[in-house]
Amino acid sequence: MSSEAVTRIRVGGTAGTDPYEVLVGRQLLGELGGLIGTAAKRVAVVHPEALAETGEALRADLAEQGYEAVAIQVPNAEEAKTAEVAAYCWKALGQSGFTRTDVIVGVGGGASTDLAGFVAATWLRGVRWIAVPTTVLAMVDAAVGGKTGINTAEGKNLVGAFHPPAGVLCDLAALDSLQTNDYVSGLAEVIKAGFIADPVILDLIEADPQAARTPQGPHTAELIERSIRVKADVVSSDLKEAGRREILNYGHTLGHAIEKNERYKWRHGAAVSVGMHFAAELGRLAGRLDDATADRHRTVLASVGLPLHYRHDQWPRLLENMRVDKKSRGDLLRFIVLDGLAKPTVLEGPDPAVLLAAYGEVAQ
Ligand SMILES: NC(=O)c1ccc[n+]([C@@H]2O[C@H](COP(=O)([O-])OP(=O)(O)OC[C@H]3O[C@@H](n4cnc5c(N)ncnc54)[C@H](O)[C@@H]3O)[C@@H](O)[C@H]2O)c1
Ligand SMILES: O=C(O)C(=O)C[C@@H](O)[C@H](O)[C@H](O)COP(=O)(O)O
Numbered sequence: 001m002s003s004e005a006v007t008r009i010r011v012g013g014t015a016g017t018d019p020y021e022v023l024v025g026r027q028l029l030g031e032l033g034g035l036i037g038t039a040a041k042r043v044a045v046v047h048p049e050a051l052a053e054t055g056e057a058l059r060a061d062l063a064e065q066g067y068e069a070v071a072i073q074v075p076n077a078e079e080a081k082t083a084e085v086a087a088y089c090w091k092a093l094g095q096s097g098f099t100r101t102d103v104i105v106g107v108g109g110g111a112s113t114d115l116a117g118f119v120a121a122t123w124l125r126g127v128r129w130i131a132v133p134t135t136v137l138a139m140v141d142a143a144v145g146g147k148t149g150i151n152t153a154e155g156k157n158l159v160g161a162f163h164p165p166a167g168v169l170c171d172l173a174a175l176d177s178l179q180t181n182d183y184v185s186g187l188a189e190v191i192k193a194g195f196i197a198d199p200v201i202l203d204l205i206e207a208d209p210q211a212a213r214t215p216q217g218p219h220t221a222e223l224i225e226r227s228i229r230v231k232a233d234v235v236s237s238d239l240k241e242a243g244r245r246e247i248l249n250y251g252h253t254l255g256h257a258i259e260k261n262e263r264y265k266w267r268h269g270a271a272v273s274v275g276m277h278f279a280a281e282l283g284r285l286a287g288r289l290d291d292a293t294a295d296r297h298r299t300v301l302a303s304v305g306l307p308l309h310y311r312h313d314q315w316p317r318l319l320e321n322m323r324v325d326k327k328s329r330g331d332l333l334r335f336i337v338l339d340g341l342a343k344p345t346v347l348e349g350p351d352p353a354v355l356l357a358a359y360g361e362v363a364q
């Protein structure tokens, strides 16, 4: 992809939802004014501490364009996804007289865009918002599809709303300042998209895993765009997770349980990586998944430096945590597993002995 090229990926527009575009390229912030539109008087830029300069530059730019622009700085990472931080944002909006025609811009990683989207979904029962994701994970997954939310003491993303953005601007230049572990964490969702829908993603990573770990890798834009297309396709057909959208939860049942167990100090992608390893072993032991595809999980995840294992003594706590997973129905645990490469399906109420055996492969 040349530095000038912009890829536009359409999302939604079905079943009464408004369509929007995900733009992938460089120097995309010129698109922001058009997305905000002329009805808005005020714009709130929600950004994490790590992007204080970016947030302020955006605010100043919007102010120059004539908007009453405020920057709302929130904590980095999962510390932003709390009721207290949401309340802080509501207060800032209230104090600036934010009305239904005004617009929120959520800048940052998935934690920031989840929070900003949730604040947009709840303020005045829903205002327009635009996502400016700045991590791989937020570009390929969190900022697309309208799942917004925060965590509670009882679990991950337990409070939230489906509230799609009006547009998503993925400026690849933002990735240059990411720490390596944050970059790599995002690759877990890229690899997820590979296993559930687009195996070319896996081929591209396997061709040069070291290059895939950096924004300078030759396939960065293609990996990001392919993953976005997977997500866009799924959420366009099932925005509110009535069925098919559950496949995007591959690896997340155990992954979210690990995140809660670690008090959200692990990156989401790292936990999902262990969760995908577990889901692969579960699929294998349930007689669904062939050995080669199950083994491929270990090799491709490990090749980019993602974790495969978790503490052996934690199974009872993880099992407890998994009960509040959103795919659970009553006491029935439900997992996404693969029937084969790119053939995701639901495994309902697996035998507890099979679950334990699958965890045995992951435990260390
Ligand atoms: N809504 C969804 O559909 C969806 C999908 C996947 C994940 N998520 C959520 O996304 C979150 C994880 O997102 P993440 O992996 O982006 O982590 P993150 O948002 O926690 O960001 C990681 C760290 O990088 C910093 N950062 C962000 N952009 C930066 C940049 N360009 N340069 C330097 N530092 C930067 C952040 O401030 C943070 O400290 C989790 O809360 C997860 O639940 C949501
Ligand atoms: O968009 C979805 O749907 C997903 O499941 C994508 C996941 O990567 C993401 O982590 C999502 O936030 C998990 O949703 P949850 O409903 O299990 O909280």
Ligand SMILES: [Zn+2]
Binding pocket: 141, 189, 252, 268, 272
């Ligand atoms: Zn995820």
